[in-house]
Amino acid sequence: MSAPAATAATDRVPAARIPGSKSITNRALLLAAAACGTSRLRAPLVSDDTVAFRHALAGMGVRISAGPGDAYWDVTGQGHGPVGGGRVWCADAGTAARFLPPFAATGDGAYEFDGSGQLRARPLAPLVDALTRLGVTVRAAPGGRLPLRVAASGVWGGELVVDGGLSSQYVSGLLMAAPLMRSPLTVRARDLVSRPYVDMTIALMRHFGARVDDLSAGRPGEEHGQGAVRIAADGYRAADLDIEPDASTASYMLAAAAVTGRSVTVPGLGHGSLQGDLRFADVLRRAGALVEVGEDATTVTGTGDGRLRGGFEVDMGEISDTFMTFAAIAPLSDAPVTIRGIGHARLKESDRIAAVATNLAACGVRTDTGRDWITVHPAEPRAARITCHRDHRIAMAFSVLGLRVPGITLDDPRCVTKTFPGFHTELRRLFPAAASAN
Incomplete structure (x- = not known):
């Protein structure tokens, strides 16, 4: 349908007031925190999960300020992983438990991630396994669950196969941390579910200046998030972003x-x-x-x-x-x-x-x-x-x-x-x- 027709439809029928995307808001918060400089995130989702994610980042030393009525959030990153260590409370937010440990690993210090009983019941084993194979010292509760302890001292890149059969969030978390590693990282996802979320992650990483190369280009049946991608260890740059409705x-x-x-x-x-x-x-x-x-x-x-x-x-x-x-x-x-x-x-x-x-x-x-x-x-x-x-x-x-x-x-x-x-x-x-x- 052409854009004029859709605009006409907006004039004819009620317009739903849908808040910002949780998936985009939390990814953008992390990417802005990892970038060098201040990024403005306009129309972020303000909800239990995104506020928990924001508070978790603030507890890791990231400076975040809100505009009037939370119309925007300004995030000031240092261009590297967090330093100093500490306890990071994820509440009910699965994205916090899966995105923040890889980010922490690229920094320095001892971090302990924990959350609600509901979040403790959700699996993290594929993420624990991937971080361990990257040389990160990680200790999780039995079954690969929260609480999760990360002894961070930076991460070398390399090549990694990630089990994406339980959640694509493991893959997204590792991808977003990759530009902060000491050398490029090549990731291949196995049995990936919810591939569009990985595509979203890659698009947002590029928006914040990351260099992500699709190594599966031209190979039948393989697309972003399903074939291999190579992420350069070039860091991120600050960028403003309008958050889409969820x-x-x-x-x-x-x-x-x-x-x-x-x-x-x-x-x-x-x-x-x-x-x-x-x-x-x-x-x-x-x-x-x-x-x-x-x-x-x-x-x-x-x-x-x-x-x-x-x-x-x-x-x-x-x-x-x-x-x-x-x-x-x-x-x-x-x-x-x-x-x-x-x-x-x-x-x-x-x-x-x-x-x-x-x-x-x-x-x-x-x-x-x-x-x-x-x-x-x-x-x-x-x-x-x-x-x-x-x-x-x-x-x-x-x-x-x-x-x-x-x-x-x-x-x-x-x-x-x-x-x-x-x-x-x-x-x-x-x-x-x-x-x-x-």
């Missing part, structure tokens, strides 16, 4: 439009987006919604009765943060829907496949599940109390189903503050009639 968060408002028969536009997310999760709009298109993607906006319009078209399978492995959004509304389809490639979602804030299946069962919806897939059958869902497992994405996904099913409630509505503190207010603003019925 595509994962936008999925809830786009899905809500699809199931209420209304239209919603998300400004700031279009063809040029760095975020792979915008592909969620393609899933809604397969389910029968009208989707318009322009240069700088995306609009979704639902069918008149808000019914969805089922009878298909979709691999959402590369956009797994949005699979719950679709699974929660899939009972409104006219035939079963199977979502595949999402096994790594069992290792997030909750076992997300199990959490979705259990909550749909409470709503009277039949599901079938396997190690990395779920099939959702058509149903007339009933009211239920949703068990959120302190997982923001479970809460937001089932809130969308609640627009069609009176009586759906959440046991922990506040957990959305992890990424979208204003979620409930914005959902009511965009869909007042449906929300008031619940």
